[in-house]
Amino acid sequence: MRPDSEVAPRLIDVVTRRLAEDSSVTPSVSRAVLRALGGSESDSPTTEFEQAPAARLTTETGVFLQTVRVRGFRGIGPEAQLRLPPGPGLTLVVGRNGSGKSSFAEAAELVLTGGNRRWDGRSSAWREGWRNLHDGDTARIELELLAAGADSRLTIAKEWEADADLADANWTEQYPPEAPSEFDVQAWAPTLELYRPFLSYSELGALVDGKPSDLFDALHQLLGLDELTAAQERIRTRRLDLERAVRDSRQERLELIDALSAVADDRAIRVAALLRPAQPDLVAVGREVLDTADDPAGPSGLRAIARLSVPSVAEVEVVAARLADAGAARRRGATADAEADLRVLELLRRARDHHAAGGPCPCPVCGRGELDETWARETDAAIIALAARVDALTTARSELADALRVATALPDPVPQELDCEPGCPPAVDTETVRAAWWEWAELRMVEYSDDLPSRFRHTHARLADALALLQQGTRKELDRLDEVWAPLAPRINEWLSGAREVAARAPELRTVRRAEDWLKSATAGLRGERMAPLETTARWVWQSLRQQSNVELGAIRLQGNAGTARRVLLDVTVDDVDGAALGVMSQGELHALGLSLFLPRATVEESPFRFVMIDDPVQAMDPAKVDGLAMVLAAVAWTRQVVVFTHDERLAEAVRRMELDATVLEVQRRDRSVVEVRVSSDPVRRYLDDARALVRTPQLPHAIADELVATCCRSAVEAAALARARSTLLADGMNHREVQRRIDAAKSTRAKVALAVMGVGGKVDDLNKKLVAMEGKWVVEALRDATAGAHVPIGCSMRELIAETEEFVAWLAREATPPSARSAAR
Incomplete structure (x- = not known):
């Protein structure tokens, strides 16, 4: 981890500063950009956009691979382990196709990422065959990692029950001496996706000829601009x-x-x-x-x-009948005597009230009589008598007043709902109803007359009929409006x-x-700035890998934005003429370009992973690019742990020939998926070691052992001859393609030795004479025994043959050394 003083500013801080420096940005635009970026107006990230906690080990600097243990997975049956030097350096894991080497690579990727890019997009058969056929009941993958810091060691493991599917593994992580716990997928996933350290053969081409947006998104994320993309x-x-x-x-x-x-x-x-x-x-x-x-x-x-309504006919009839009855009763009681008695009664009651209020006094009417107590007693008696005589008349008058009050309260004023003229629809004419209702409302102010009951009945009937007709038309109009x-x-x-x-x-x-416009412009500027160092690294890798290719890689640019067509533009020239990259490149060149884009991503300084694991990068590469690949891998290995799996001997040969520092591990597969890993020397030494092992194997029949030993000796001679031939011809300026053609044309052992000793113009028939002239007769005899020992009896034992062969290949190696180096050795 870089010191705090060197930590790059947060992306939101960079954007905030640029917003403040841009005078054309309004406060509302600034707030919109910061909210989209996951910040508030005060620039502090909101909880909605907070990142998941990082894995404990990935917070430290320098995560290296130490051991990959595999059991019951893919081509590996009983447990096998691949032990790697846990630090910067180049390690080649070699072995023939089917030896199980790729199973180690796939296992490491699966246990760390939970998936395998080699299987992506393929049929289910690729995933269904993940268990080893010979020993797959208790499948387990274990990956040991080593890093700096307090939690320096970590073991990540996946283990499956006998009947479990690929996705149903027990996935654990362990920081010794702590007990294992469930693997924190969410903590590791963002870092693994951003700085993915694995590259399979199938991904090499997909990096370039896959979906254009995939490479764009990967590089955009690597540049630390995925937050801008999300915003x-x-x-x-x-x-x-x-x-x-x-x-x-x-x-x-x-x-x-x-x-x-x-x-x-x-x-x-x-x-x-x-x-x-x-x-x-x-x-x-x-x-x-x-x-x-x-x-x-x-x-x-x-x-x-x-909704308008008027009193019912029954209600009106009750009121009118009561009014008529009360009027009739008043008429019957209103005789001349009764009227006179009523007037006298009213006069006496007033005089009595006057006496009660003022006491005895002269009569206020005649002035002669005295209104005293005697008068008061006589007047009270007269009032009682008169009241009894006029009771019928007073009762009739009171009933009529009550009936009239009830009747005049029955009509309502003309409602405002009828005041829609002239805006009413033609089917709704309120004039008649308003006139009828006005007449009805006038009954509220009338005095009693004998025709009043009939007026109530007639006015109400006219209003009710007119209102019913109006409401019928109104409902029809409402129905019409409901329809349209x-x-x-x-x-x-x-x-x-x-x-x-x-x-x-x-x-x-x-x-x-x-x-959005401002953010697009800001994103283009930022990604241009951050892409520059990655572009420089990618161009260096391509320059090293291209080796005699006439395709020149120029600028690497990201084009597009979120929501638009996104792609990575590769500026290339072919023989100094602009061209389209994918259309002019061979498969090997495409793979070299894919590697040029992968290595800068996987080896950025911010990546916590200090290892890269590459499976089969040599396929489809011509010999010249293999040399370039060896140099690139060796250069990357100065600061990274580089692990390369390959069945192609050319990469290991190039590493040896160019004297690059590397560890070579050989994977061998025996019966029933028994896989072994051993440190490998060069092919010559390996053949000689195998020959010695055969001599020391008493179980082998003598004749078979002799034939196998002689075959190993002959193979050692051929390997030494080819190594010398390749080194000499390349040193003479011949291009790799022509060197490979010459080597492929040398079919026999003697032809290979002739090419190594005599060069391109040499003839096999002149080989013995050349060898005697160069070193002496013993060289001819050693070559003869190594060549013929597997077919006919020779005049020495197998141990002597091994010694002769070892001396012969040593002589070839000395002759392949440049004169200056030989002089220094002597």
Whole structure:
């Protein structure tokens, strides 16, 4: 981990500074960018965008591979382990196809990432065959990692029960001496995705000829700009949502205009006229649709008319009958004597009240009589007598007053609902009802007359008939409106609600558009700055790998943004002429280009992984590129642990020939998927070691052992001869392709030795003479015995043959050494 003083500023801090420095950015645009980036107005990240906690080991610097143990997985049966030097350096894991070497690579990738890119996009058969056929019941993969820091050791393991599927493993991590715990996938996944240290053969081509956006996204994320991509996507999504709402509102408005224009309704015509402007008056539309009091002729006014009511006939009849009865009773009681007695009674009651109030006094009427106590007693008796005589008349008058009060309270004033003229529809004429209701309402102010009961009955009947006829027409009009207007009203209301929201969001849409444009521009600038060092590394790798290729790699540029076509532009020239990269490159060149793009990603300084694991990078590469690959891998290995799996001997041969520092591990597979790993020497030494092992194997029959030993000796001579030939011819300036062609043309052992000793122009028939001249007769005899020993008896034992062969290959090696180096050795 870099010291705190050297830690790169947070991306949000960089963006905040650039926003502040840009005078064209408004506060609203700045806030929109920071919110999309996961920040607040005060630049502090919100919890919604906080990253998952990092794995304990990946927070330290320098995570190396130490051991890969595999049991019951792919080509490995009983447990086998691949032990690697845990530090910077180049390790080649070699072995023939089917030896199990790739099983180690796939196992390491699976246990650390949970997947395997080699299987991606393939049929299920690739995943179904993950268990070893010979010993796959208790499958287990264990990966030992080593790093600096407190938690320096970590073991990650996957183990499967006998009947478990590939995805049903027990996945654990262990920091010794702690007990194993469940592997924290979420903590490791972001780092592994960003700095992925694994590269399989199938990925080499996919890096270049896969989906253009995949490589773009991978590099964009590596540059630390994935947050900007996410922010752009958030802003873009919001913009699209707002623009979609605008488009939908506009389209629905046009459809409503068409629908309203086809309706023969005054309000439909008015609403359609309001909707025609590009920016309709939403308040006016709302008022029209909601049918406010400003339009009593609308459905609400019509429904109010339909709800009007008057007293029933029965109610009116009761009131009129009571009124008639009370009037008749008053007429019967109103005789001349009764009227006179009533007047006297009223006079006496007033005089009595006068006496009670003032005491005895002269009569206020005649002035002669005295209103004393005697008068008071006589007057009280007279009042009682008179009241009894006029009781019928007073009762009739009181009943008539009550009946009249009830009758005049029955009519209501003319309701406002009838005041819709002249705006009422033609089918709704309220004039007759208003006139009838006015006459009915006038009965509230009348005095009693003998014809009043009949007036109540007649006026009510006229009003009831007129109102019934009006309401019948009103209901018909409402039914008509329900057929043509009612289905449109909910649509208009729904559009109006959306249109109001669109209008309210219009400032936000303008802000979001400006924020998206600014963020696109800022992203392009930042990625250009951060891409420069990666581009330099990629071009160095390509320059080292191209080796005689006439394709020159120029700038590497990222084109596009979130939501648009994204791709990586590779500027190439072919013989100094601009060309399209993929169209002119061979398969080997495409793989070299893929490696050029992988290594800068996997070896950036910020990556916590100090190892890269590459499976089969040599395939399809011509010999010249193999030399370049060896130099690149050796250079990367100065600071990284580089582990390369290959069945191609050319990479190991190039490493030996160029004297590059490397560890070579050989994987061998025996019967029933028994896999062994051993440190490998050069092929010559390996053949001689095998020959010695055969001599020391008493179980082998003598004849078979002799034949096998002689075969190993001959193979050692051929390997030494080819190594000398390749070294000499390359030193003479011959290109790799021609060297390989010459080597392939040398079919026999003697032809290979002749090419190594005599060069391209030498002839096999002249080989013995050349060898005698160079070193002496013993060289000829040693070559003869090694060549013929597997077919005919020779004049020495197998131990002597091994010694002769060892001396012969040593002589070849000395002759292959440049003169200056030989002089120094002597």
